[in-house]
Amino acid sequence: MSLPFPSPSIPAADRTEVFLRYLDFFRESTVEKASALPEGELRTSRLASGWTPLELLKHLRYVELRWIEWGFEGRDVPDPWGDRRDDRWYVAPEETLDGLVAELRAQGEHTRAVVSAADLDAVAPPGPRWAGAAPATLERILFHLVQEYARHLGHLDIVAELAGGPVGE
Template structure:
């Protein structure tokens, strides 16, 4: 797992800072979900009903929606493939290992995009923006960091309730 991206650690610029946080949060989510027994991965301990496996898939689609479908303006067949009937969904045949591979591959794509663009670059027009002006890459990355951090906090509570790994 990458080390926590301390604010005092030297970085080659703002893009590298964003990437370090995304890598850290992504791997922290994966470590927590992977440490849970299968029964806990597919079950919910919360009134809202989401499961750790659903959260894992959701985060993969979050990156897909914001980087590929949003910033890059690429066509995505099912940008909301993590949703069904108003809630997160994972097909029963998908495993933690498969979803971890998908999330890491999405992270690799994100890193490639960020390293090849300036943070001030505005995203391509497209359906992701719902008619609004596209955001800059920096704004998209800021959103992704908060999304990961928020959901990692949710997962911290769930793993504690399931007697899984605690803390960062």
């Protein structure tokens, strides 16, 4: 499912819709880019940092979970750092592309529902996500999520090009 780039020239109902369009676009672009890679490239790293495309997908799902559920909603999340093991991203051998994509998309649907029902000026409740710092507004959280997705999609662009996969937007 290719989504069009959310061009600034396309009218949006409000700032919330702008954020959601960018998040949806970057999330789906990441899925499409990873899904187009040959199977052998999904669990292989081509970078000195050592992450794999599957690890990136899982990481992005947990990024949304940490910022929206654990942070903005203040929910108890049993393992907010479940994308990590031994201080690096981790995907278990039994985890699959299809499963990770489904989890990422489900997390995205949750994000969309939460954001659509809230005000961008709403401040998250205090809680462990903030580690003693003042909680952020939803708008600030969404800005962070957009930059996180854009940055990591750029990383995946490089990996895909090195692996002979699709390049460009």
